[in-house]
Amino acid sequence: MEVVGESVLSAAVEVLFGKLASSDLLKFARQEEVIAELEGWKRELRMINEVLDEAEEKQITKPSVKEWVDDLRDLAYDMEDVLDEFATEELRRRLLADRPHQVRSLIPTCFAGFNPVSEVKFNMEMGSKIKEITGRLGDISRRKAELGLKGLEKFASGAAASTWQRPTSTSLINEPVHGRDEDKKVIIEMLLKDEAGESNFGVIPIVGLGGMGKTTLAQFIYKDDEIVKHFEPRAWVCVSDESDVENLTKNILNAVSPDEIRDRDDFNQVQRKLSKSLAGKRFLLVLDDVWDIKSYEQWNQLRVPFKSGKGGSKIVVTTRDTNVASLMRADNYHHFLRPLSHDDCWSVFVEHAFESKNVDEHPNLKSIGEKIVQKCSGLPLAAKMVGGLLRSKLQVEAWKRVLDSNIWNTSECGIVPILRLSYQHLSPHLKRCFAYCALFPKDYEFEEKQLILLWMAEGLIHQAKGDNRQIEDSGADYFNELLSRCFFQPSNNRELRFVMHDLINDLAQDVAAEICFTFENLDKISKSTRHLSFMCSEYDVFKKFEVCEQMEQLRTFFALPINIDNEKQCYLSAKVFHYLLPKLRHLRVLSLSCYEINELPDSIGDLKHLRYLNFSHCTQKVA
Secondary structure, eight states: OOOTTOOTHHHHHHHHHHHHTOHHHHHHHHHTTOHHHHHHHHHHHHHHHTTHHHHHHHTTTOHHHHHHHHHHHHHHHHHHHHHHHHHHHHHHHHHHHHSHHHHHHHHHHHOTTOOOOOHHHHHHHHHHHHHHHHHHHHHHHHHHHHTTOOSOOOOSSOSOTTSOOOOSOOOOOOOOOOSOHHHHHHHHHHHHSOOOSSSSEEEEEEEOOTTSSHHHHHHHHHTOHHHHHHOSSEEEEEEETOOOHHHHHHHHHHHHOGGGOOTTOOHHHHHHHHHHHHTTOOOEEEEEEEOOOOSHHHHHHHTGGGGGSOTTEEEEEEESOHHHHHHHSTTOOOEEOOOOOHHHHHHHHHHHHSTTSOGGGOHHHHHHHHHHHHHTTTOHHHHHHHHHHTTTOOOHHHHHHHHHSOGGGSTTTOHHHHHHHHHHTSOHHHHHHHHHGGGSOTTOOBOHHHHHHHHHHTTOOOOOTTOOSOHHHHHHHHHHHHHHTTSSEEOSSSTTOEEOOHHHHHHHHHHHTTTEEEGGGGGGOOTTOOEEEEEOOSEEOGGGGGGGGGOTTOOEEEEESOSSSOOSOEEEOHHIIIIIGGGOTTOSEEEOTTEEOOOOOGGGGGOTTOOEEEOTTOBSOOO
16 A cells, blocks of 8 residues: 655655666666766665655755755756666667667767767766766765654654644534535435445445535535434544554444444454444444545445445445545446535635624725635635635735735645645655646646656656556556546546646645746746746747756756647747757757747757657748
8 A cells, every 4th residue: 555645755766766777777887887886876765765754744844854855856856867868878889889880870860969979078977977976965865864864753644744634523513504505405315315226325425626625515414404314323434544444444333332342342343343233224424534445345344334224324425536436336426526606605705704794894805805715716625714814804905915925825824735635645656747737837728648748758657567558558547546536627618638726736836846837937946947838929039038048957848738729820039949958958858839940950969868859730840
């Protein structure tokens, strides 16, 4: 089972281990007499890898640890660049040795800039880079010890310190619910209906993005008078990270019949007691916030006692993961929660921002509040949190600051930390793929295939040993996993297109830190930035891209939109090709589709790490 909260850096280190294990690269390293240095890298990385989860936890509250993590992240990128250069040179020499005449005639034809370099020059350059990397790696290791990172601490929750966790109490909140009357009606009808089937109970999954109000809706239904009369017993269990079926069964028994719980009972005894407590009764069980019931075996064990209940018994499951819902509900019916309407979202905001005050008595605040609610994008949690932030504040300036600020990304607001819980449950490789999506601006529609190709080019898709499928198939698994967990959602405008909810986009920006940026965030771009996107304009002059001249480590440089019904023709300054691109020697992705490009310089051939090149829909292109 994946470790919740496992460091995203562990995926980057795993990539380095894979490259350092290449037999061709190691053979070449022996020839170049740098094998000792590369073996030293592996030893240092193994020790560093043991403390990554601990460091990811501690960086939230300790700036010195965050600085260490950031430096390690940058070092991992630079190490990968050096190893890729090494592998490319090894391949070039091997091809020349095996088929010298064919290769020498082929290479200049395809890439004029890819001429054989002097071995002496290459050895000197690589020797200098390897020495510099070795020094930085040694510094990282020394600081690890100084920071007290030992890899011995195991955090019971498995989630980062800044990550919101659902309270374990099963007591139900008592506050008005806005905009969910129709959802309530549909689910209550299903609860009161006797469904035909082999089991005496039915499962109703409520699925939606974090903060969409799944738990609130379930509580709304749980307290309904008709439901209270119809079901006995009723029990509420907050599941969250619990994946052990035995512990979960004990929690359910404790909710149904607390007097039956005994610490020394084994799993069989607990199941028998729960089965007896439910026997012949029409029960309602709410399993709230289910994450880790991922296998049929787990579900099959968990549901055994439920079969003793009376026909018409029901289990309501709230989850962010459609895979969980599909596992527990055989016919794949899921009740998806949609964003609230603007009016309903406004009602939630008013309730928390104005308390008992009459909103019409504060017209200036009302007009600002309407704009704030628009930024909540129909997410009730956002309206509630921001409303609570402004509670009892009647100064117009305070409301304007919230409207114009990046408060949505901070722990003060509380929205992104709650959504971050979903991120924490991703595997390290999925975390990297999701963070890469920070390159898409809000409301940008993307295609599944296009995103998978970008992930492939960046080396973000991991294939386990023995997996003989095409890498595109593994990429599709990644995409569907993020889709099932509500990180992506189908576009309402076009078929086969997807978008990210605005607050999920904020989360991507948050976790991508200094690595991925759009031109909308120019003020945050630094030399550490590796991936950059921009919306193309009708006329893009060189001045727009001057900031990129210092970003020589850049791996991604692409114009948006990528191939998606972009009918307008745009023009790009030739200086971008002649003066900027030759400096970006580490590019893996270059996409300038839909520009009118008259000439490609020979220096394009020097981009030897390039894995994705897109000049589609470009007119008058001359090689």
